[in-house]
Amino acid sequence: MSDELAQQTEELSLDSKTVFDSKDEFTAKHPLNSRWTLWYTKPQVNKNENWHDLLKPVITFSSVEEFWGIYNSIPPANQLPLKSDYHLFKEGIRPEWEDTANSKGGKWQFSFTKKHEINPVINDLWLRGLLAVIGETIEDDENEVNGIVLNIRKQAYRVGIWTKDCEDSKLKTVGERLKKVLQLKDEQKVEFISHDASNIRGSEPQIVL
């Protein structure tokens, strides 16, 4: 069954057409500032599958209309299987630490641990996160944000915003906006941790808001 899955996902291509590719089709009235690629981490169903086999680019889009078309056609957050991840990254950036655009950066993140409480609203919160990223209101003009990630785990839903750098001055706006987007209370803290620090066990977050 895993071979079939692999074959099917290989067929998924990145060359979806937008208004930029096909000027005759004016279905896209609202072009986005950046082109975005939706990625998906498939839970491992076979021990032979490694990380690269599991991380799949699904589709790339560049307009608001396309975003909605895609969003309406894919499973909502609370319908994804455990150990799945959605990643929405600027085109050309892989959602991996090793990617040159990510290697010097880190992530703002928050974990919703009370899944039974958050389950009815996680879809809306994730949507708000996506809109803030594609609309680029998650930051001012810092151009720090590379993408947004949703992890579906047994104990928690975790939302993270990946950044290019780790400079405090550039990051605080993003952290504060993420907190608003996720409708967190004051006592619910978002944390920023660099990718380098994430690799070291027990390392403390760089910023807590």
Place this chain on the structure above:
Amino acid sequence: MVKYTEEQLLEAREEAYVPSPQILEAFNQMIDQVKEHAAAEYEKHKALKWSNGDTYIDEHGHERSYHHMNRRRASRTGGSKPNLRKKSEVDQDGWETLSKPKKSFGAEEGVEERNKFRETIKARPNNKNLGSSKPVDHREIIADKPVKAFNAFAALEDDDDDEE
């Protein structure tokens, strides 16, 4: 830089356009297959937990494990145990006797004879029956002998006696 607020983006929701329906269809199929696999794994795991695979079909056609035949004996600690200890007795002077009950049959018979016999026997350590085969150190035996130690209070009393 083009920016869209959440409200602006939501307004355009009705104008949704699916760029490559076949890609998204394949994606949904993949997720369905992952879910099916996860559900099958869950059932397998549940079945493994329920039995070790060694089962039989009962008279109603249901698969059952042999757990009931291999079950541990139920604990008896739940019930209250009778207290077999002899109750303590308090004598006229207020002393409480906590002696254990004699367990051997006829233990109270011939107690005097037994005590006399015990007095006549001098117990000697038998090296063969000790844990160590090392011979008993005689110096230790000597060290155990009661020694008349100097007692200051006794000495004072003696002095008083002398004065009298």
